[in-house]
Amino acid sequence: MRNNGNRLRYDARTYPYPTWGAALAVTLAEVAAACNVSTSTVSRALTDPEKVNAETRTRIERVARQLGYAPSRAGRSLVSGRTDTVGLVVPDIANPFFPPIIKSVQARARDKRYAVLIADTDEHVADELELARGLSRQVDGLILASPRTAPAELTRLAQQLPVVFVNREVEGAGSVVIDENEGLQEAVEHLVSLGHRRITYLSGPRRSWSNQQRRDALAAACTANDVELRELGPFEPQIQAGMRAADLLQSSEVAAAIAYDDLIALGVMSRLTERGMQVGHEISVIGIDDSPLSTVTHPMLTSIHVPAAELGSAAVDLLLDQLRDPDLPPQTVKLETRLVIRGSTGVAPTSFK
Amino acid sequence: MRNNGNRLRYDARTYPYPTWGAALAVTLAEVAAACNVSTSTVSRALTDPEKVNAETRTRIERVARQLGYAPSRAGRSLVSGRTDTVGLVVPDIANPFFPPIIKSVQARARDKRYAVLIADTDEHVADELELARGLSRQVDGLILASPRTAPAELTRLAQQLPVVFVNREVEGAGSVVIDENEGLQEAVEHLVSLGHRRITYLSGPRRSWSNQQRRDALAAACTANDVELRELGPFEPQIQAGMRAADLLQSSEVAAAIAYDDLIALGVMSRLTERGMQVGHEISVIGIDDSPLSTVTHPMLTSIHVPAAELGSAAVDLLLDQLRDPDLPPQTVKLETRLVIRGSTGVAPTSFK
DNA sequence: GATGAGACTGCCAACGTTTGCAGCAAGAGT
């Protein structure tokens, strides 16, 4: 019962590759040799335990652990066609909105034994598809966060491999989006209750899907509350852009602003404060995302809370569902938002009432 | 001259795997069939162009492009023993110190045709090694940022695969560290020139290597400038911890604080401002990292600039050097720091002079 | 015209894993 079909063919001295990392790795064949069984049996013992004799199995398990065996991803991948890896494309890791999403994607993926490959497009729209395509070779599925690529391209991408979109709905693909209606409605009502009758929307990138959503939701809320809505922008979701927005805002006659995201709002606050204005008194500012940064400024930023962690884990769940059953109809998950009131909003100055 | 050793064995209907992604992928064999050459020739044409006839090569290249051929990572990986992927372990993606590092690691790695797998330990020391070991199966080398694991364990890890440490020196492994001496010296001199004679260090995590470095460098600078040094902490590098530090600080008799990092400093500022103190007048605060956040507060945070982008790209360079030649002696790269003065530091109140 | 060199290309084995199939032994049923 000697296993000689799977004997080792190299010793350390003749092994043709550097003896780093993977080359040192224990293989099925070595475990098999040590147990005097075939590689098939070892493979089954470790992946499909009911299929082998209980005694053999425990012996194999012990030896495998002892030798530090870990399956080669490449070998497994080659035969299964799967990589057990998902890709995640974000526009900017440095935008504090994304780290919580990334974290929850990773946590959920790790639970399900998937690795996560992350790509950062640096807000560069053209790189988005290229990075996604590059990743597609080495992942089973993709999560695209806040993509700005044209819808037709995204649909085509989603036909080539399972994709879940975060913060965007795309024809024929799963997505996780936030419903900003409630949050923005609360925000407008909040401002109205403070005496504001005019609101400026500091717009995000023109091609951004979520910017459209937010603008529309805000317009609806303003109409419903009989509030005049103005708009400035577009601004990139960056602090610097917010500072630029601040100056435009200050020269207007509006004392309340809702920004496309927290970064813009924080830039606005920072710049206004620097110019001597009292945010929360002379002017009210509201952000969207409720990132951890909302609490470091003074006054703290009133912001619309977005459930970032749920966003990430829902995306992973949707993606894995799709991997399990590719014929499943694409689903859209919608998450609620709500207003978190802090110090950056206050009673409208009398001159603006 | 028919190529029948490499003929296709499945058609779409009998293919046993879901027809998603990789399963659809064009293989060498298909390109070979379309060109009437062997897979070896295609392989060589695409990876080692001088080895095949110019005419054949261009034909192969054309067909490959046309068919959308992309090599299978798994197949290549299996034979080469390499994964063309590097792992990056960070304690907390949400800490604004890390995103710039992550970005530069990714950018440099991408230049060199490497993918990057990121793991976040959530500041959990015990997960650090576990994640690193998990990653080690699927990467050629690792970059560990600000690890807090015991040195002996790190040395052992570095014996198993190429590792480069960021923000920490480890026996027998490459590392990229920052030399905080200059920056802290400038910081102390700056405070002295403003009339401060006592400084409190808001300490980072006790096991953190860079916390040791910073504390030592600060102690040296204080001695040299005849300044009294006190210490509070340890604090986790998080805004919340900084707020806690603020209250401790306020009840002491020191009007100048240097924090382990920007997050702690920002938490301190936020809390002090909230309690009605004027940061930059009644009390001076200095951070370390000079993260983008330093500019969103009012006053803006005086901070010690750390060249995050260089940190990342140097780490990748060191790692790839080591992959190319495993026998290379491990190198340590040291990067300079400098003080960036903003509004959070000011003349010492007379009572403290 | 035989020989040799050189340029190119094909064959095959190998990487580590999974899995259909077949073989084998032991026990059950007739």
Added chain:
DNA sequence: ACTCTTGCTGCAAACGTTGGCAGTCTCATC
């Protein structure tokens, strides 16, 4: 004693790529 089943295990092929080796063809040289 025979078949039949059941439980377990081994064999071998397959996944896509690479690279050593050997074969073929062309052409120059003697």
